[in-house]
Amino acid sequence: MNVSTSDHIILFTRFKEGDDHAFSFFYEFYINDLYAYGISLGGEKEVVKDVVQDIFLNMYFEEKDFVSIDHLKYFLLKSLKNRLYNIYKSKAVSTTTGISEEVLSFSITTTVLDQIIDEEERTLIKQQIDDLLSKLTSRQKEAIYLRFMQELEYEEIAEIMNITQHAARKLISRSLKRLKEDEHLLLICLFMVIFH
Amino acid sequence: MQIEKYKNYTATDFLKDKDFLRWQLLCGEEDTLFWNDVVEKYPVLRLPVEEAVTLYKESIRFNDFSMSHSEISESAVSLQNQIRHKKKKRASKRIALAISAVAASIAIILSLPLLFNKNDHVQDISTFAQALPDNNNLYSSDTKLIVSENNTVVLNSSESSIQYEEEGIKADDNLILKEESASYNQLITPYGKRSVITFSDGTKAWVNAGSRLVYPSEFDKRKREIYVDGEIYIEVSEDKKRPFVIKTRQMNIEVLGTKFNVSAYEADKVNSVVLLSGSVSISPNTSNKNIILKPDQKYSGFEDSHTIENVDADIYILWTQRLYQFESEKLANIVTRLERYYGIRIECDAAIAGLKCSGKLDLKDDMNKLLEELSRALHVTYLQNSDVSYMINARY
Numbered sequence: 001m002n003v004s005t006s007d008h009i010i011l012f013t014r015f016k017e018g019d020d021h022a023f024s025f026f027y028e029f030y031i032n033d034l035y036a037y038g039i040s041l042g043g044e045k046e047v048v049k050d051v052v053q054d055i056f057l058n059m060y061f062e063e064k065d066f067v068s069i070d071h072l073k074y075f076l077l078k079s080l081k082n083r084l085y086n087i088y089k090s091k092a093v094s095t096t097t098g099i100s101e102e103v104l105s106f107s108i109t110t111t112v113l114d115q116i117i118d119e120e121e122r123t124l125i126k127q128q129i130d131d132l133l134s135k136l137t138s139r140q141k142e143a144i145y146l147r148f149m150q151e152l153e154y155e156e157i158a159e160i161m162n163i164t165q166h167a168a169r170k171l172i173s174r175s176l177k178r179l180k181e182d183e184h185l186l187l188i189c190l191f192m193v194i195f196h
Numbered sequence: 197m198q199i200e201k202y203k204n205y206t207a208t209d210f211l212k213d214k215d216f217l218r219w220q221l222l223c224g225e226e227d228t229l230f231w232n233d234v235v236e237k238y239p240v241l242r243l244p245v246e247e248a249v250t251l252y253k254e255s256i257r258f259n260d261f262s263m264s265h266s267e268i269s270e271s272a273v274s275l276q277n278q279i280r281h282k283k284k285k286r287a288s289k290r291i292a293l294a295i296s297a298v299a300a301s302i303a304i305i306l307s308l309p310l311l312f313n314k315n316d317h318v319q320d321i322s323t324f325a326q327a328l329p330d331n332n333n334l335y336s337s338d339t340k341l342i343v344s345e346n347n348t349v350v351l352n353s354s355e356s357s358i359q360y361e362e363e364g365i366k367a368d369d370n371l372i373l374k375e376e377s378a379s380y381n382q383l384i385t386p387y388g389k390r391s392v393i394t395f396s397d398g399t400k401a402w403v404n405a406g407s408r409l410v411y412p413s414e415f416d417k418r419k420r421e422i423y424v425d426g427e428i429y430i431e432v433s434e435d436k437k438r439p440f441v442i443k444t445r446q447m448n449i450e451v452l453g454t455k456f457n458v459s460a461y462e463a464d465k466v467n468s469v470v471l472l473s474g475s476v477s478i479s480p481n482t483s484n485k486n487i488i489l490k491p492d493q494k495y496s497g498f499e500d501s502h503t504i505e506n507v508d509a510d511i512y513i514l515w516t517q518r519l520y521q522f523e524s525e526k527l528a529n530i531v532t533r534l535e536r537y538y539g540i541r542i543e544c545d546a547a548i549a550g551l552k553c554s555g556k557l558d559l560k561d562d563m564n565k566l567l568e569e570l571s572r573a574l575h576v577t578y579l580q581n582s583d584v585s586y587m588i589n590a591r592y
Contacts (some may be wrong), residue, residue, distance in 0.1 A: 011320075019418065021416075024272060025271065028268060028272065031271070032268075032557065035261060036262065039258040039259065047583060049271065051269060053275055057275060057282070062278050108259055109258070109260070109261075111260045112255055113255045117211070119252065121208050125256070128212050128213075128214055128217055129256070132217055144222065148221065149258050153504075172222070175222060176222050179218045179221075179222070180218070
């Protein structure tokens with residue numbers, strides 16, 4: 001969701017100057033993006049809500065030297081992930097399973113809205129998408145979500161995921177490959193069934 | 197991947213196809229090429245593919261988690277309290293605990309209505325004004341003050357007076373409590389009527405016929421903003437901390453305290469600002485430069501240019517005294533003004549529309565008397581078609 005209407009730009013300038021109305025505008029503008037990202041990372045509802053509150057509270061009192069609205073969005077997503085990571089990392093320590101599992105594991109939930117398409121079809125479409133997504137690792141899913149659904153730049157994705165830009169591009173090209181490979185495998189399997 | 201299998205696909209079929217879905221999910225170059233091929237080979241598929249792309253965009257959501265409206269408002273209130281709290285803590289740590297506890301609970305009570313006001317205000321006044329339904333007929337016979345969605349005050353005097361005061365909104369003989377008012381109010385002065393409005397900060401505006409004003413019932417702490425479609429003469433109360441901004445479809449005018457006339461009917465090709473005293477800064481939508489106007493100067497804005505000329509500013513506000521003076525003005529423009537002022541329709545023969553006229557008209561006069569004078573002076577004839585419709589022709 002990228003914004004660039006002139007009203008948004010005016011609001012953004014006021015926001016940087018410390019205007020309260022502009023501040024609450026961007027709070028409401030981004031709160032659901034942040035909430036969705038936090039839940040997708042596996043955060044619990046109340047924890048995510050608290051963290052989002054905290055990020056905005058701190059930001060209110062700090063210098064707002066963002067260069068663009070997209071920069072602000074990137075900053076918010078990154079702060080959210082860092083904070084969630086710290087919270088769940090310490091929790092993971094206390095449960096000491098011994099296995100170093102990923103602290104935050106990203107998942108994608110698909111919703112097909114009931115416009116035009118009837119229910120039976122919707123279930124089928126969702127099934128196909130979920131099938132495709134299930135072939136991907138959680139990091140691949142996260143990269144795809146940030147790139148294509150949140151429309152971030154590779155540079156920003158790299159920062160958020162704590163990897164190099166090159167690695168971020170690779171995550172996405174690998175995902176593409178994986179989804180294609182799979183189809184070839186299927187073809188081979190089919191052939192084998194036929195020739196048996 | 198075989199192209200043939202898609203021959204008879206519909207949009208929903210595509211949405212169930214993994215190759216199609218992968219393309220939408222990952223926007224791969226190779227996939228884009230492939231789908232271009234498909235459409236090229238089977239042009240009948242162009243429509244279903246396009247439809248499928250739109251359907252995908254509109255109907256498929258990923259991680260569509262969101263907080264409800266009430267959850268968001270609740271969070272916003274609590275954030276504001278946290279901010280207020282932190283500010284207080286920073287300002288003075290000496291406040292006794294008991295007092296701050298009381299203050300905090302008052303703040304919570306106060307912040308609820310305030311917050312909702314604020315939410316409405318977040319919407320920019322121009323956006324709000326231009327989004328309003330255009331069902332308010334300017335040929336209606338009454339001035340309307342819309343204080344909220346379900347509270348419209350109808351004023352039937354020919355010159356209404358509206359005042360925003362401490363105890364409420366006075367509109368002719370009506371008194372409206374502030375609690376009944378939404379954050380933005382609207383004053384519609386139809387053709388044939390005028391009104392005078394005094395805003396909450398003491399700024400006074402004379403509103404000419406056929407004008408629409410949108411403004412907050414109470415100005416913000418940081419700025420004063422009103423939206424105008426039409427003509428006003430305004431005397432802005434001085435407040436150096438809160439600039440006064442008049443927004444119109446064509447330009448924004450920013451002032452600290454001054455007197456000036458604005459004519460910015462959305463239906464007109466030309467809009468103008470004439471300054472009587474003080475100074476104003478005009479930023480037309482078509483330019484990013486600000487134009488500073490001096491007293492007795494007139495700014496005229498056209499579609500993509502503007503001019504500034506020296507004038508006798510007093511002439512431009514004579515309409516507030518129901519007089520109309522003009523100098524080498526086109527007859528067509530004079531007629532438009534009279535139409536608005538009297539709330540009638542006057543058709544003007546194209547042959548004489550460009551006729552330049554100078555003179556002074558007393559708008560307190562009856563319409564017929566006025567047209568009589570005009571036709572004698574200009575050597576034209578006028579014809580009354582109906583109660584509210586006239587025709588001016590050349591005299592041969």
